[in-house]
Amino acid sequence: MRYPSLTHALAAVCVLSLAACSVPAGGQSTDPVSTGGRIKLAMLQPPRTGLSPFSDDAFKLSRWSTAETLINLDENGDAQPALATAWARTSARTWEFTVRPGVTFHDGTPLTAQVAANTLTRATQATPKPRILDGVELTAKAEGDKVVVTTGEPDPLVPQRLSSPQLSILAESAYRPDGTVNPVGAGSGPFKLTRVNGTTTATLDRYDGYWGEKAKAGGIDVAFVPDGTARAAAIRSGEAHIAEAVPVSQAALLQKETISEVPMPRTNTLYLNTKTGPFKDPAVRAAARTAIDPAQLVTGVYEGRADIARGLLGPALAWAAEGRRPLAERPAATDAKGVSITLATYSDRAELPEVASVLQQQLQAAGFAVKLVVREYAHIEDDALAGEFDAFILSRATVLDSGDPVAYMQADFTCDGSFNLAKLCDEDVDRAVKKAAATDAGAARRAAIMEAEAAILRTDAAIPMLHERVIQGDATTVVDSAKDPRERILITTDTRLK
Template sequence: MRHRITLIAVCALSLTGCFAAPAAEQPGGRIKLAMLQPPRSGLTPFSDDAFKLSRWSTAETLVTLDADGNARPGLATGWRRVDDHAWEFTVRGGVTFHDGTALTAASVANTLTRATAASPKPRILDGVELTATARGDAVLVTTGTPDPLVPQRLSSPQLAILAESAYRPDGKVDPVGTGTGPFELVAVDGTTTATLDRYDGYWGPKAAADGIDVSFVPDGTARAAAIRAGEAHIAEAVPVSQAALLDPATVTEVPMPRTNTLYLNTRSGPFQDRGLRAAAREAIDAGEIVRGVYEGRADVAQGLLGPALPWAAAGRTPLTGRAPATDPGGAAITLATFSDRAELPEVASVLQQQLEDAGFTVTQVVREYAHIEQDALAGKFDAFILSRATVLDSGDPVAYVQSDFTCAGSFNLARLCDGDVDAAVRAAAATEAGDQRRAAILAAEAAVLRTDAAIPMLHERVIQGDATSVVDSAKDPRERTLITSATRLR
């Protein structure tokens, strides 16, 4: 581990040690990509690492989503609802995995079955009882309770379909050479690099680029500098402080369904007290954070769901029923966040001052995400600042609210277990897509906000850096796609 940490630090300080020196570029070419976070779970698709596989176009799902969140064909050419509990998906023919085996209904059922047995489960399956059975060229997907969003659920990168050879006897999943996308993952060097080559057997349009050379560079300044120096063609999540230093032609600002939220530990420590949680909420001046830390490149939060979901603001009603604030009286709290997103340590410093001004005594903890997530989930901090995508998985916020705020949620940093919240989330999950579902989602949001277990502060606009030689990289609000078959160098 020490070697890995040292190497990442070297990447941050000496970019030429992480990227190949600039060279004459060939049309198509190999795309050099600087990514924000290194793999946390060995690139298993059952974790958030799945979104790396998706952004590299190496692993694919049965279903995709269009810009409005509607389900569209992927590795499934179509589907139909058999009854309240069952859906049938027709598996696309003529598709091969990168190991040469054929995509079949059996291989799809194998992936989905293994996902349901994974520990921890993929977040998209929180609270879902799901079985998958091969039937000829189709897969029958059955849920324990009626689920109107099964097609959208199966679009989650965490349910990417891999070859049977990916699943090892020890329970680990190896995506190297086992996907179906236009790029084949051929090598991974721990938490430092990954290499992908064009897969000429791809079932769809062949990749225009020859391959992708990925470097994991947690330091945001280093990612931005790599674009300026020509050492990377694409850089994820350029820090706000660096955007002004780049050529405007290389910067794209994308409104994202991402919320910067303060999660308060409701199960242990001072924030078990609702009055102290209310005091923390009243202490926060999000406008100061947006102006001072984000230089105006963010929106002050009115709820958990931001302007990337315009129906949320249109349907939201004034919130009532919150507990009154009580005097903190010097209550000692630990405020934690991670350094991978460059703005978050600055947010922590501003919040520390605001909370201390309100009467709290604050100790701050900042680490790389890979080294703090486990402690955060275990409830070792009183407050945790997280930049969180709210429609990460299904294009629908229910999965996010379910995983983050229900008793059984797998990503419940607030350690919240509230009967009203669970009931509201269950109601939203059971409602058919459309206006009624959106109203139910806002009712669940209100139930969460009423507890003050989570204090949404702002909605981010993620900044992407693209060299002027890059053509057709994706600018995806859901952070699912980045390099596609069409992406290439001039």
């Protein structure tokens, strides 16, 4: 993605200020009903698809608490009620979800099982389909107050899939004859999306007809500010109450009480090409593993605002550390002197080029001859997937839309994986991932996931280096903004200004 200049980004923050011009300097709304004020929010990425819920824009709708799903997830990734109050698996391929009564959308129409089934059906017909349905055959129909979901193959993760923001349930008025989706005024959450100004701003007002606890804030005024320096400056100047994704380089410039760090299910990983080139040899992969010092990356590049990786899954998943398996029988490292490799990464995430530079030095110190390639992600992804590089540094979300790591493991490390940068095809890995995918959600599935992690790590196809943290800026006037590792929630019914 090519980002606007700092000047344009700062202008966007000013637009945010103008959007909230009815809010006095103290941050309190002049509306006597809105005792929690209007929250000014600076967000990282502008909408890419007009806020279509079938795209990554869905996470904005979720973070603003304007669109809701049938299911929510708890900290462990287990399913919890949302727009569905109960669910049951009635056969190997069929699930029934009971729709919550008394819910109205922001356009005044009621939530019914038919409306929910309509959303799910449209999602299956979208082009491209939501990520959570990639490779999944799913049908939905209404029977009374229940949505009956049937999958082509037995799928123990259906409730978790329905928690994805990309399957947010919208009023039927959101779906246009031309196939586009307009979420303005079509959600069911505590905040009503009332206006979107292209890729610049969005406005939300409290929805007093909400089925649950009413929001304490009167509304949200959003500005899209791709430049991280500008987002941090907006917190310092008071132009924003909340700024998401503050860069590591800017965190030290903010008052300590205005920043928070939350471990993310995102791992900075070195993928090694196991199909062609020097890393086809497990002993050479082991040499790369032993050459890398993650602590230097954490302290030097991330200024201590990251966690050294002990595995693929990090501290955002507390159960992962508790269930980690020992890694016995790993190949011994060979002498890497004179081994030439090409190391690549992308520039869209600010820290990665510096990570690549440090890794280049570490690998060279171990004897490797390292050529470094850095491009924008849009210009390097195809080559990376084609195996054009010997090694690739990726900042990878390990818990995808279902809140479950199995989809990530399938995509990245199995023989048929759609995002297999390492070109790994290992029988033990495929067997372990397949077992995890077939296990019911809960403790048994988590144990199977850790077995799969161990199988992957034993190959040295991927060397996890560090787990990133999300740094969020909150003005001292903000109360109870969400600190969500999955970045699904940001402003809740409790979020307000003092």
